[in-house]
Amino acid sequence: MIKFNAALEKIIDSVEPIESESVRLTGALGRVLAEDIYSDTDIPGFDNSAMDGFAVRSSDTICASSDNAKVLEVIEDIKAGDIAKKTIDHNQAIRIMTGATIPKGADSVIMVEYTKKIQNKPRESIEVYKELAAGENIRKKAEDIKKGELIISRGTLLNCGHIGILASLGRPKIQVVRRPKIAILATGDELVGVGQRLAPGKVRSSNTYTLYSQIVKCGCIPKNLGIAKDIPSQLEKKIRRGFDCDIILTSGGVSVGEFDLVKDVLAKIGTKIKFWQVAMRPGKPLVFGNIGKILIFGLPGNPVSGMISFEVFVRPVLLKMTGQRQDRQIEIEAVLEEDIQKKKGMRYFLRARTRWQNGRYLSRLSGPQGSALLKPMSLANSLVILGESQVFFKKGSKVKVRFLD
């Protein structure tokens, strides 16, 4: 039996990064960027108006106020997207819309709210009621992004803001890391498919569906290899159908029972087994190994054990495999709302509801903690993580918590 941290280290050491592919920008959200993005342009590309109003010379507005209006002649109108033909001179203004290029001669923009049209003048004029500083209401060229700047680096998980930047930079396609492909094989004579009738002693293969969902949630591509009976030749044949994947997950058949054949079959087909059994609860009977670049997880058959193993072992694998920078914090601390007794030497991952209240997180178990009980798992929004050495955690103590959603 191996300690949790040592197991995680052995797993991570076995991970090889995978290659990139080109995707359209509309499909890039949540993907890991596989290239450094430098800006080939300034953004904004030109000084432009932050307001709807009039481009003016600030020196023409000195001492302007509601009691002391300054009069300016409006010599042109420009919309966003247009360029003024004229240059502003002393006591002149150009009507300008948000985002439009600042005309030559102007150094500031007065909001339309601080102006008034003067009626019945031969040339269009406005009164101005506010003194402006040079630069006021102007967005300077390159104030968001400078030409040549490294603006999004390789390994970034792309969010909606990044997608907007890539659009602004004119990148309809970008290189991202390929989505890992993960095979799932449920094993055991007791299993039947979700649509089948239950004969006595049989159960439906829920693990196929929980693992499938977890894979989808991580942004990976699931490949369902179905259910294998406890027959070595059938196990082997079905596992081999996952050889086009980056990771193969088997479920069940890795305990100490005499029909737990998965370990033997994995070894027979050339899996370099790195460890079997981890000092954790749930999830103790885990086999991990690799066949070349393919990582093989022989997950325990109990529904919750398989889900937790995925959460704590497969997720970190995906970060390294896709080269994702780990700038997201996944663990916080919470105050326990009940006493918890545990076994020494084992790391516990308990299903819990954690909520923010009065400036801190509070955690309570979401139900009984049996590793076959899916209901408390479905009610949990988090895992309470209890270290190996301590055996008793009193109500009110602080514990590490990882959110599940």
Next chain:
Amino acid sequence: MIKFNAALEKIIDSVEPIESESVRLTGALGRVLAEDIYSDTDIPGFDNSAMDGFAVRSSDTICASSDNAKVLEVIEDIKAGDIAKKTIDHNQAIRIMTGATIPKGADSVIMVEYTKKIQNKPRESIEVYKELAAGENIRKKAEDIKKGELIISRGTLLNCGHIGILASLGRPKIQVVRRPKIAILATGDELVGVGQRLAPGKVRSSNTYTLYSQIVKCGCIPKNLGIAKDIPSQLEKKIRRGFDCDIILTSGGVSVGEFDLVKDVLAKIGTKIKFWQVAMRPGKPLVFGNIGKILIFGLPGNPVSGMISFEVFVRPVLLKMTGQRQDRQIEIEAVLEEDIQKKKGMRYFLRARTRWQNGRYLSRLSGPQGSALLKPMSLANSLVILGESQVFFKKGSKVKVRFLD
């Protein structure tokens, strides 16, 4: 100008729930359940073994220990999925695998680790080294889910655990709420497509892509209506192409400028406009209305304003539209790491990086807060929310924070 809370209330009041559809279980993750799920069976369906070992009568193990082995005869082997043919009598055992049905006559299971095979006996026998309590290592019928129980209720956002339960219950298809369809129309003469060359004064339509990504992230279906010039007939024609959607988002053209035509066009095509301009930053120039059941958001054209408006107004709409129970907390408190000065009467949503450190959240701004600056938006993992009345927030004060990812 309307206060933020009043605006949100008017919006939510306008939302009508949408209908449901049938999906396969593999596509149900993250969908909102549209039916109450009652269990038509007990789970587990029968008493079964939690361990690999031997089913025994606990009374036969009284006082068993490593110094005082009890000898039992092994009368049958059963695998998971099998049913024993024999009934256990005094001093008998049946070899049993995890998950297999407990044989008649047995009331407990001894782990294989506490037993030893006896060699050279005419009938197979084991030594037992541990005293068992009745019920030990047995998972009782219905201990997870009882027949007839309401197990997942309508309005639940389905997580991986729920999917496992639905598989166990034999539900290959379920009713979920249809995914809302949301149209996006970017407006403005200054806009060009992401793949086009930038002429002077032009910018690329990044809002199309940020909004598209936000819609996808919420699990909705985006419909890109492209870019409309500031020409009423073109605006009208393109907006009408969104009439098959639940929500139409336009971007730009809702400010006070003379070319901000979107408001007028919306009114002309029959939009019942509920308000224009919200006392918030960014996002002040928002128009909201409806045409029958279709909700219309005239979003501000500044990239960050549009994104924040989506986050704080469209997301809550989706919760009500899909009938999702709101049991997820979205706001926590954090300690500000810098002084912030703001304008009275406006609610602020500031782009920030928030991290957990020493038992509390700390927030600092992710860059300058101009509403056109996408870089600080892309660097933010959260929004710091500052209420209307207060104008100065000192470093060290506690503020409300909403996470973006």
